[in-house]
Amino acid sequence: MPKSTSNGSDLSRRERQIMDVVYRLGKASVNDVLDRIPEPPSYSAVRALMRILEEKGHLKHEQDGPRYLYLPTVPRESARVNALSHMVRTFFGGSTEAAVAALLDESQSRISDAELDRIASMIDQARTQGR
Structure with missing residues (x-):
């Protein structure tokens, strides 16, 4: 079962790039992400990162024929507010x-x-x- 996360503080730079693409598109395949991130790694690396994001609770997937489409589990505005709150607590003492x-x-x-x-x-x- 995926664990639930409340902010983006546990994401690597590449995971944040992937999440940005998924948020922009609403749902995205691995190829959609590969086409939209700078200096993308291999297809299998992006697929593995998207699976990790799903395990962390940031993404879920639905089947579209032979491919998976990934969707965010939290609306972008909620994720934005949670990340900003975390930043204010971490860097500005709340x-x-x-x-x-x-x-x-x-x-x-x-x-x-x-x-x-x-x-x-x-x-x-x-x-x-x-x-």
């Missing part, structure tokens, strides 16, 4: 403020006024909801 400050500092020349307005609106909404 401080959302420190994480946002780091993002703003890193991106100061790339954040438009419109983006800053949307972020301010999200903060206002979080305040009114008591978060």
Whole structure:
């Protein structure tokens, strides 16, 4: 039985690349992944990695004729939130403020006024909801 995982922290770089392809396509075969990852390893290596991702609980498969199509077990948004929460706990001691400050500092020349307005609106909404 596959074990359930709540975040992507246990994934290798190559496993994250595979998951990205599967999320983008909704479901993907080994060949779909091979066509879309940089410097892909062999077919059998990708197939083995997808089987490992299934064992870790990140993917499930369905039969499509002679081939397997792999699907994510968790919606992308849920996986994104879980991974971000893990990152904030791991690198920022659980401080959302420190994480946002780091993002703003890193991106100061790339954040438009419109983006800053949307972020301010999200903060206002979080305040009114008591978060």
